[in-house]
Amino acid sequence: MSREITITTLKYNPSDENSQPTFVDYTLEETPGMTLYIALSKIKATLDHDLTSDFVCRAGICGACGMIINGKPKLACRTLTSEFEDGKIELLPLPTFKLIKDLSVDTGSWMKNMSMRVNSWIVSNEEYDISKLEKRIEPEVADEVFELDRCIECGLCVAGCSTAIMREDFVGAVGLNRVARFSIDPHDDRTDEDFYELIGDDEGIFGCMSLLACEDHCPKDLPLQSKIAYMRRKMVKLA
Ligand code: SF4
Ligand code: FES
Numbered sequence: 459m460s461r462e463i464t465i466t467t468l469k470y471n472p473s474d475e476n477s478q479p480t481f482v483d484y485t486l487e488e489t490p491g492m493t494l495y496i497a498l499s500k501i502k503a504t505l506d507h508d509l510t511s512d513f514v515c516r517a518g519i520c521g522a523c524g525m526i527i528n529g530k531p532k533l534a535c536r537t538l539t540s541e542f543e544d545g546k547i548e549l550l551p552l553p554t555f556k557l558i559k560d561l562s563v564d565t566g567s568w569m570k571n572m573s574m575r576v577n578s579w580i581v582s583n584e585e586y587d588i589s590k591l592e593k594r595i596e597p598e599v600a601d602e603v604f605e606l607d608r609c610i611e612c613g614l615c616v617a618g619c620s621t622a623i624m625r626e627d628f629v630g631a632v633g634l635n636r637v638a639r640f641s642i643d644p645h646d647d648r649t650d651e652d653f654y655e656l657i658g659d660d661e662g663i664f665g666c667m668s669l670l671a672c673e674d675h676c677p678k679d680l681p682l683q684s685k686i687a688y689m690r691r692k693m694v695k696l697a
Contacts (some may be wrong), residue, residue, distance in 0.1 A: 463488045465497055467509065471559045481548075482506070488545070495523060496552035497547075499560075499662035506609035510682040518677055521612030526550040527559050529613040531675045552617040565613040572633045576656050580640065583647045585617045595644045606685065608678045615672035615682060627661040631672030631682040634663060638685040641692070653689075663693045 462485055470479040484501045493593035498511050514520035518534045520684045523534040528548055539547065546562075607666045615631040616622045618627075622630050629637075637657055666686055673682040 460490075461488050461545055462592065463487070463497070463539055463547065465494075465501065465549060467549040467561060468551065469509065469555065469560050472557050477628045477641045482509075489562070490541050492539045494525075494537045494539060494547070494549075497539055498534065500541060503589075509561075510559040511556060512563075515531060519608035519610060521565070524552050524563075524565070524612045524614050524617065526552060526617065531617040533614070533677050552613055553620075554616050554622050555613060557613055561611075565611065566612065568616070569611045569632070572629050572688060573636070575627075576629055576633045576662075577615075577636050578636050578640070580643065581648050582645060582650075593645055597641065599644060603639060603643050606642075606680065609635060609680060610678060612677060614669050614677060618671040618675040620669055620671070621665045621667055625665055628665045629657060629662055631666075631676075632688055633657070634666070634686050635680060635682055640687050641689070650692050650696060654693055658693050658697065659691070663690050663697075666690070 465484045465486070466481050467484070468479060469482050471477040484505050486497065486500055486505070487587045489496070495513055495516050498509070499513075502509050511525065511534065512522040513535060514522045518533055521533075524531060525534055526549065527537055530544065531552060538544075548559055551557050551561050551563045552565070555565050555568050557563055583611065609632060611632065613632070619628070619630055622628045634657065637653055640648065641650070641653055659665075661687070670683050673680070676682055
């Protein structure tokens with residue numbers, strides 16, 4: 459049996475000086491299997507063409523649709539409206555990231571800065587020779603690297619993190635996971651001392667207060683808690 463649901467969203471355009479932050483209610487008919495992506499698309503098509511939110515893949519892959527849904531950071535395309543028994547859903551943009559408009563935030567610039575900060579690339583001492591096959595690594599090690607590479611840069615771990623909200627330059631679980639990924643990859647020749655130079659401070663590994671909301675909210679179930687602990691154990695020896 460279908461029911462009416464009410465979606466309340468923040469509307470605000472920081473680049474328009476006449477815009478004021480306001481909450482707007484939209485009432486619509488729920489359809490079977492309706493996700494928040496579908497609900498927002500319906501609102502945009504029939505009730506408010508001006509409402510802004512981001513979606514690309516609709517399948518939990520691109521990481522574009524993160525927002526605060528009834529107080530929790532989640533992907534809108536992977537959240538069913540039926541999860542909310544009273545049919546009332548409140549949406550806010552992710553905190554920490556620059557607000558573009560309404561529910562749309564700029565995670566891209568944040569992720570780029572984080573990637574530059576932690577030197578998020580393979581650093582090898584070997585001269586690159588395109589005619590040679592890539593260095594072979596053990597399958598178990600490759601699996602471990604690929605597991606950490608599943609991050610979709612959605613920013614939910616950052617939005618749910620108290621340190622990230624207090625410290626503007628904190629690299630977040632996404633950044634610490636990235637460093638853990640390179641530290642276990644045999645293609646990368648950096649030492650623990652090199653990684654310490656990148657994250658051995660309060661904006662890096664020592665900023666984490668171990669509340670671990672990052673892992674609670676990660677839609678890809680990445681082992682953020684154990685990877686942060688793994689890096690902290692390594693880095694504390696060098697402090
Ligand atoms: S670690 Fe998880 S929550 Fe954080 S950006 Fe990557 S996929 Fe999103
Ligand atoms: S639209 Fe791509 S993750 Fe939701």
